[in-house]
Amino acid sequence: MASRLTDAIAGVLDRQGVENGGIETAVPGLRLIRTYGCVPPRHMTYRPSLCLIAQAAKRVMIGDSTLTYGHMQSLVITVEVPVLSEIIDATPERPFIGATLALDPDIILDVVTRMEKAAQPRGPAGLGLVVEEVDERIAAAMLRLIELVEQPAAVDILYPGVMREIAYWLLTSRAAANVARMVLPEGxxxxxxxxxxxxxxxxxxxxxxxxxxxxxxxxxxxxxxxxxxxxxxxxxxxxxxxxxxxxxxxxxxxxxxxxxxxxxxxxxxxxxxxxxxxxxxxxxxxxxxxxxxxxxxxxxxxxxxxxxxx
Missing domain, CATH: 1.10.10.60 (Homeodomain-like)
Known part of the structure; x- marks a missing residue:
């Protein structure tokens, strides 16, 4: 699956004429990135999203915490926060390749409220950034979203279903409590x-x-x-x-x-x-x-x- 994601992201960027950098796509909230070398630390604001790395790695510093994630790992972000972020382990021969998908709070709320009460995520939410191994099911769903980038007529019809699938698997992952409490009222x-x-x-x-x-x-x-x-x-x-x-x-x-x-x-x-x-x-x-x-x-x-x- 890693090679398929890497090839899919690189293929879209190649056809879009993007050698070194990123693009916002026709899929809501989906951004594809490739860099042919390390990128020094940069201050930026992260918003609720799923950041998936197919190749190389990133280091993120937030307050007193430092998180590192790489090949077929993701960062699940459920709070808007300023961070210091850098791309590491990337070379011209093995560039950084990744995708970022904004989390859709309306879809997540619909999914979590439809889950059986016993299956709903429990426990306190922790730091609003969690590193996860990329589940094969999430990887497959992300691949389908990437394939929609060059099928804009299909986006409005197919995006909601794929996003619901991703939301469901996130709500059964290590980041489940954070994802659920991002949208549940009064928490x-x-x-x-x-x-x-x-x-x-x-x-x-x-x-x-x-x-x-x-x-x-x-x-x-x-x-x-x-x-x-x-x-x-x-x-x-x-x-x-x-x-x-x-x-x-x-x-x-x-x-x-x-x-x-x-x-x-x-x-x-x-x-x-x-x-x-x-x-x-x-x-x-x-x-x-x-x-x-x-x-x-x-x-x-x-x-x-x-x-x-x-």
């Missing part, structure tokens, strides 16, 4: 999700943990405990990550200087912003963004050279 993960949504919408304003706890319908101590269990970081750390990621995006894509970017995301002190930026990204804002631009130009050049050589 702590669903309540924390409400607070996370508010944080994302208002990350540039002063944070009140008491207000967030109130939105979640939890006491401040219970809120902090559940938030930390799901995201491996405190609400304050989470907000800081969101602010710094947005500031970096503004500087890289919109050309903002450090000062305006800092104020736009809620910092009152440029020096504090610069210190925290350097701790997170490894260099002060101006130097790090310049290095990032140079790295992007170099990687595009390398991709073009690789395409010509092949």
């Amino acid at each position: 702590p993960p669903q309540r924390i999700a409400v607070a996370i949504h508010h944080l994302r919408e208002h990350f540039d304003t002063p944070l009140s943990v008491a207000e967030l706890a109130g939105l979640a319908g939890l006491s401040p101590s219970a809120f902090h405990q559940h938030f930390k269990a799901l995201t491996s970081m405190s609400p304050l750390q989470y907000q800081k990550h969101l602010r710094l990621l947005e500031a970096r995006r503004r500087m890289l894509t919109e050309g903002e200087r450090a000062g305006p970017a800092a104020f736009s995301v809620g910092y009152e002190s440029v020096s504090q912003f610069s210190r925290e930026y350097a701790r997170m990204f490894g260099a002060p804002p101006r130097r790090e963004t310049q290095q990032a631009r140079e790295s992007l130009v170099a990687s595009r050049g390398a991709s073009a050279a690789l395409a010509e050589a092949m």
